Amino acid sequence: MLGFQDPMADAIGLLRPRTVIGPSLRATGEWALRFEPFPHVRVGGLVRGRCWLILDGHEPVLLREGDTFMLGNPPPYVLASTPDARPRPGDPVWAAAADGLVRIGAESNDDLYLCGGHIGFDDDNAALLTDLLPPLVIVRADDPRGGDLGQLITLLAAEVEATAPGGPLVQNHLAQVLLVHMLRAHACRTDRPTGWLGALNQDGIGAALRALHADVAHSWTLNELAGISHMSRSAFAEAFRNHVGVPPLEYLIQWRMSLARDALARDTLSISELAKATGYQSESAFSTAFRRVVGSSPATFRGEARRAQAASVSA
Template sequence: MDPLEDVLALLETRSHLSTNLLAGGEWAVRFAAPSGVKFNAVRRGRCLLEVDGVEEPLWLSEGDCYLLTRARGFTLRSGPGVVPVEAGPVFAKAEDGVARTGDGDDALLIGGRFSFGARAQELLLDALPPVVHVPAASSQAETVRWALATIDDELRDGRMGSTLVAEQLAVVMLVHVLRLHLAREPRTVSGWLAGLGDPVVAAALASMHEEPAHPWTVAELARRGAVSRSTLAARFKSTVGRGPLEYLTGWRLELASKRLREGSGTVAAIARDVGYGSESALSTAFKRVVGVSPRDYRNASAAG
């Protein structure tokens, strides 16, 4: 598995599609801060997106989509100066999966949200800007457009299993949106996501994610990227924000934490699986980084 696939799988990424929004004339809808990561795509027309705490509003055109990676309120509107109505009453009156506002059908938006398991904020969302925008005009956005069109078709036709198909396609769309954003705006991401944009660092990350239990050394990781130890260490630290082996420790403990939360396997077995030679070695690293022992962490998770 590559690092992006690994992290999304660890976080148990799921999509939840919401009611479509059909709007026309002069209109504006104010939304409360979403739970999870909100996404919308403009299937017809255009509108203005304003997000709390983001200075510049963003014009969205047909085929554009965006992700909101922070729990912030936002407003969609036909243009500046239109007084918004609250989203709750608008969506409460939805019929056949479509909420309506304004006068006419100039704009159509489909959307939903992505939910994640524990640790999503630190592992993924903090590495992204508050708004991730993929314009339809991007030469690399063809796959996103295909996913959006297929989601729209599934929801409109209502065939057997259409909701499941649409939700799985939304996760596919998320992966492509993240890929495109990394390609278009690499300087707006940080941490391991930024590392994926550096071929030397990406080779080291891929190796560690492929075999997290392997006793990696900086020299061995450097050979994967065909550079010296000092070059890898410097580029990894500069891009990811910590050294290669520090990152490896963190990733191993993320894997162990997930197993402990799920209650799968003994602490000794988990230690071996994630690259620690003994239960005591895992316990020492776990206490140092997480602050509690693996057993206490498991008990707290079960109680919670």
């Protein structure tokens, strides 16, 4: 069976997150670093001090000690001591880090301590999450979730500088825990549509989502899902679309095809096995749905994935 009972865990697992923890930054005096756009997500936070975060096209934001931030497919941005400091390219500064640390200014006098990392996803399914995120999410130190997030940032910074055995593994897990907590915080307080992410906080809609994910091969009907949500059929359909952005059965098809893309890319199931696992009575019915959503046949998609994997191995 494909799928589990936690849509957030399912989605993040399907994204195959790859974490690259950047060096910590310790700085004093006047400074500014400019970073170019990058795909997917960056997370970070301030262990000590304060600095400005300035995204192109957005107002400058002051980050304070204990604040945590998440950037989703952001435009170019600047980290700076003051909003009017003249920035220099940040990537060469990051590349010159020593022992997991970038230092700007006098070593004994640093007043900023920042730690963060980049989380990349498999491109085929990355939109499952990145389409739901704004360019910037901030959890302040005095937010109810701020204390836990601040502790994660402190632990992450300590692991980066310790260079201890198993450090990369610990860093990777801490970054992913940080990501989950940031997503929870964003989903709980946002006023903008957040698709399945926000819908998880709605009792009835969340129950239906969990049921879909628990048994993706089941031939779900609108009546069944409405019953799970303890709502009338019409009220459920309207509420689901309002929160998730698509009708319930269309969401089911999209989720099935996301699972199918992943299985085909990893070559774990035959097409007939995959058709059964995703709730289709025949290989042809599955192929028709796959082509409609993805734009190519399952066989073509799998062949392209195999060629791409072979090319990456030989490169």
